[in-house]
Amino acid sequence: MLKKILAAPSVQIALLSALILMGMLFSLTPWEHLENRYYDFWGHHFRSPQEQPIVIVAIDEKSIRELGDWPWPRSRIAEMVRFLTSQQAGAMGILPLYTQPDANPGLLAIEETQKLLGDREWKGDKQAARTFQGMLSKVEEQLDQDAQLIETVRRGRNVVLPIRFTKGPEAATERNKMSGMLALCSLDAAALAAGTAETPSAEAQTTHTFRHKPITMTGVWEPFEALATKASGLGHLNLDEDRDGLFRSMPLLMEYKDRLFPAMPLQLAIRQTGGDLQDLTVGRNFFGQPCLRIKYLEIATDDQYRLLMNYDAAWTKARTYSFVDVLQGSLDPAIFRDNIILIGATGEEMTPFYRIGPHASAALVEISANVLGRILSTARLSRPAWAQPLEIAALLYFAFFLMFAIPRMETRVGASILGIFLFTWFVIGVALLLGYGYRIKPFGPAALACGGFVLITAAGYARKWRHEVIDANKHLGLHYQGQGLLDMAYERFMKCPLQDGSVKLLLYNLGLDFERKRMFGKALTIYHHIGRYGPFKDIEQRSSRLESPDGTLPAPVNGGNGKPPLLLLDGDIKPTFGRYEILRELGRGSMGTIYLGRDPKINREVAIKTLKYAEVVSGDLDQVKARFFREAEAAGKLSHPNIVSIYDVGEEHDMAYIAMELLNGxxxxxxxxxxxxxxxxxxxxxxxxxxxxxxxxxxxxxxxxxxxxxxxxxxxxxxxxxxxxxxxxxxxxxxxxxxxxxxxxxxxxxxxxxxxxxxxxxxxxxxxxxxxxxxxxxxxxxxxxxxxxxxxxxxxxxxxxxxxxxxxxxxxxxxxxxxxxxxxxxxxxxxxxxxxxxxxxxxxxxxxxxxxxxxxxxxxxxxxxxxxx
The missing domain is CATH 1.10.510.10 (Transferase(Phosphotransferase) domain 1)
Known part of the structure; x- marks a missing residue:
């Protein structure tokens, strides 16, 4: 029964739908690669951000050739910050991460010399010593790269420095205590979730906290303290890598030691709007999608605060200027005024490149600029909260169509309609992505549509083939049965399923033929086989009559000659020889018994002369059979009014017979x-x-x-x-x-x-x-x-x-x-x-x-x- 249920196409489609639905809910889909490639292709065709106040100062190959090999002295970065500040630039993000103070050997020597000159035991000219110390101080000031950078960061407007998080057991030991600057540049995770819930109830706080699951990190690299404390903010530069090794999103908030840290693009956007990190709130937009709010910005993310990104090469190139060109002052100052400046390396030998597409990669400063552009723009990419319910609805629609519509259609018509539905489904996905930036994953429902159609089609062809085989076995069995080849008919009918009522009837009629041929054991086998699938006609009565109490065939009942009767006692089944029905016994001859028979095809009575093999000595059987059929051969060649006519000759399992003209006399x-x-x-x-x-x-x-x-x-x-x-x-x-x-x-x-x-x-x-x-x-x-x-x-x-x-x-x-x-x-x-x-x-x-x-x-x-x- 279970096998029959599982074989039903509707059940198979339901199970396939459930399997695909579980994969969609838990992101365990074998077609994830196709989903990513689909997004990579259409996502890069999404419209560029509007004109945004973003400028990239690139430390590129040209700058390296003219200013020297990388890494440069920190004073050069300080020089750029001073220049941009003088040009009234807006917020600035410096991507090179300086985790330790600069260890300059010249500074160490000067410090030792100054210490020696200031020693009370110094015996030289005090005036000369003071003069020399002043000279050393000027040299020290020129050589102190960190001091220059720290000072320019302090004087600059809204300079954001980078931090980088790490994850893993070894990362947890890098720093056990959070610095004060990190605490100032982060938000309390629990307080943020609770304070921004739509309702202040405890239930709402719990629900909101449960739904938001920021990426948790275990270690952090930050600028050294003297530099960090002079920055207006810190922002991480971590990207989120997908399973295929590509980067398609940036977490705008990451959790470290129960605090949330903003990404550098988010920090710069906050600074650009004139806001403060503490003004940031989290919630859900009109569609129920997680979002971050700051001033007039509402940034849609997922539950992990990740922002989908795409790399716009043309847009990025238009906003990128070489470091050396900027430093030489050859550019229009209006380019930098009130704009957000990102300073970072773009040369492949100076910084790692991140794969942002199957055949594209970019430097971190370029990726950050694109993310910042999406934050400030209304043209953002996101995966809304209703995306998955829409995909599930499409999945259910395809499942309903496959279960109830496709089986009632011709294969070609069903394939055409299903193809139109699939095309429409993908068009909807592309339209939502290119028109509104909403990402949906169409391959789950598409996999059900294609897989289900193949399953139903294959099942249909298998069912058709099975029906053809069954019909062929039925027709061949009927042919054999009509020819009197009952054993071969039995083999064919037994290959047909008894769930089909017509097969039961065929086997039942075959059982009657076996009874007519006195093959009671085979008839009983057929009746028992039919009985396994429930009662049918009078098979129980027939089985009972054919079985004795000990399970054997009934003993012969005859007129006293010790030979089994040819006709059954109840007379309901008339025995046959070939196609001839036996009506009654006429007499006995020298070679066998003669019966009155009837040819049902032409309703003609005939005389049936038989030779029962059981009455012949086994050693003489071949000779007697040959003698018997020689009569048919001899008489069959004769056609004369005074010679009895022979109509047919045949052999049953236990006797031979000749059908001849019935003589009334x-x-x-x-x-x-x-x-x-x-x-x-x-x-x-x-x-x-x-x-x-x-x-x-x-x-x-x-x-x-x-x-x-x-x-x-x-x-x-x-x-x-x-x-x-x-x-x-x-x-x-x-x-x-x-x-x-x-x-x-x-x-x-x-x-x-x-x-x-x-x-x-x-x-x-x-x-x-x-x-x-x-x-x-x-x-x-x-x-x-x-x-x-x-x-x-x-x-x-x-x-x-x-x-x-x-x-x-x-x-x-x-x-x-x-x-x-x-x-x-x-x-x-x-x-x-x-x-x-x-x-x-x-x-x-x-x-x-x-x-x-x-x-x-x-x-x-x-x-x-x-x-x-």
Whole structure:
């Protein structure tokens, strides 16, 4: 049952949807690479920030060539700060990080010299010493790079210095105590979240604190204290690296020791607006998206305070000026007035470059300028809070469409409509990104749409293929069943699922056919197989009837002959041979039982002659089967009004059968008794018809070999039929032989008794015996044993018909004498000559109408069955 449920396409789509939804919620999607590439491509096409007051002073290759190798003396950075301050620049961000004071050997020597000159034990000229000290002080002032930088930072307007955070167990040991400047340039994380909640309730504070999860760091590198304390603020320069190694966002706030530290671009933006870090608040905008607010700026971020960024190379290049060009004063001073200045290295040999795209990288100062531009601009990139619900809604829409619409459509139509939906979905994503800067991730729903469609299509083709295979097995099974190949039909039907009611019906009908073929064990197996899937029709009753209490097939019930009955007791299932239904038993012959059958195709009654293999000694079975089918072969070649017609021949699992013409009449055996003799004229007419039939058979190369009264039928309409070619020999070189004794001893010819090669004259000898019996009412060759009869046939003369008390015409006596001659040359050379002789004899007799079978039967025992062997 579970397997059936899981195989349902709607269930598979639901499970696939749940799996993709879990991946989307927990960011565990195998298509994340595609999402990033999609964003990288379209994100870089997002419109540039509006004209923003941002200038990059680049420490580039040109500056290195003209001013010397990097790193430069700190006085050079101080010189730039002094120049920019003189040009009335706005906030300035210095990206080089100086964590330690400058260790200048010249300064150390001057300090030692000054200490020596100021020593009280100095014995030299005091005036000269003071003069020398003054000179050293001037040199010291010129050599003290840190002092120059510290002083210019102090005098500059809103100079922001960098800090850099690190993460990891080893980073936690770098600095255990937070400096005072770090504390001043940061915010209390808990107080910030609680103080900016929409409602001042404790519940709101808890919810807000839970939703905001800033990136937590464990170590920090900061400027040395003397420099840091002169800055107007500190800002970190950390970027957030994605799993693929690219940088697509900058955390505007990072947590360190339960305090939040702003990024340098955020610090510069705050300074540019004239605000203070303490004015910064966090909250959620109209769409429920996390955001930072300062003065008139509202900056949308994610729950980790990260701002999506994209690198605009053209916009960046337009705002970048070489350090040496700025320092030489060759640029228009208006470029710097009231603008935010970022000073940093852009040469690849001076600073690391960060990968911001599959084929693009940039220096940190350039990335910071782009982030600052997005902060100050209204054209920002963000992932709104409703982005994920929108993606989930699209996922559910595609799931609904796949489960309820696609299965009802043709594959091509469904693919077209689904393609339109996917195209629309991606267009919406691109429009939101390029038009409003909203990033959505379209590949989750798209993966469901594509994967689900492939799944449904594959399932549909598999189902169609399975149905085709099932239909093919059904049709092939029906074909085999129609041909009587029930075992092969069983194999085909068993490959079809029983959940299909039509398969149950096919198997049920096959079980009935097995019953008709008396293969009760196989029928029972089928009924048990059907029963495993619930009740069906009357299989329980049939199974109970076919099983005995100990689980075996029922014992045979018969008329006392010890043989199993062919017809079941209840008569509801009529056994069959091939396509013929068995109606009742007609009698038993020399080779098997004869049944009354019906051909259902043309509704014709036939006689079914059988040979049951169980009644044959196993060693003789092959010979008997060959003998039985030789009858069908011999008779099947004959088509004559006086020869019984053969319709069909076949073999069942336990017996062989021949379907032949049903004869309404009786054989001549009863007319060979003295008290039931036929008139001479009618007896001659019957023998003449048999002679005509034998002449036709002999000309076809068939010798009957067993002519006797039991094999000659007199029908109710007076016609004569020769039957039972069961021991006929087809005259063929491959079958001709000697030494084989077949036939009924009383009616054998001498050459047949001797086992010699036979021809048609042997049948004439046997027909002569039949004529003798019909006229005299006794056999011509008599004996108490078979050996005596055979001896009489071979050596003794038959009693003349004239010795009988019957009034037999002389012409009849002559015919019999010629038929019963011992020598072959003394007999008629062909059955046609016999027919001519009988015709001539009958012309000598007075004319008399032959008696009908009904008139004859009136003379015979009324209880006698008119249908014999």
């Amino acid at each position: 009786g054989n001549l055996t009863r007319f060979c008794a003295a008290e039931h003799l036929l008139p001479v004229h009618q007896a001659l007419s019957i023998v003449a018809d048999v002679a005509v039939a034998l002449d036709y058979a002999h000309n076809q190369g068939v010798i009957h070999r067993d002519i006797k009264p039991a094999n000659i039928m007199l029908l109710e309409d007076g016609r004569v039929k020769v039957t039972d070619f069961g021991i006929a020999l087809v005259v063929d070189a491959s079958r001709t032989g000697t030494g084989i004794l077949l036939g009924t001893p009383n009616y054998m010819s001498p050459e047949q008794v001797a086992g010699q090669t036979l021809d048609g004259r042997s049948d004439l000898f046997s027909l002569g015996i039949v004529l003798y019996e019909l006229l005299v009412g006794a056999k011509p060759f008599r004996g108490d044993t078979i050996n005596q009869i055979i001896y009489a046939i071979m050596h003794e003369a038959h009693p003349p018909v004239s010795d009988s008390e019957k009034n037999i015409p002389p012409c009849c006596q002559a015919i019999i004498e010629k038929l019963l001659a011992k020598g072959l040359d003394e007999r008629f050379d062909a059955a046609a000559r016999l027919a001519e002789a009988i015709a001539a004899c009958m012309n000598e007799l007075p004319h008399a109408a032959p008696a009908t079978v009904s008139e004859i039967d009136a003379k015979v025992d009324p209880a006698a069955d008119p249908r014999g062997d």
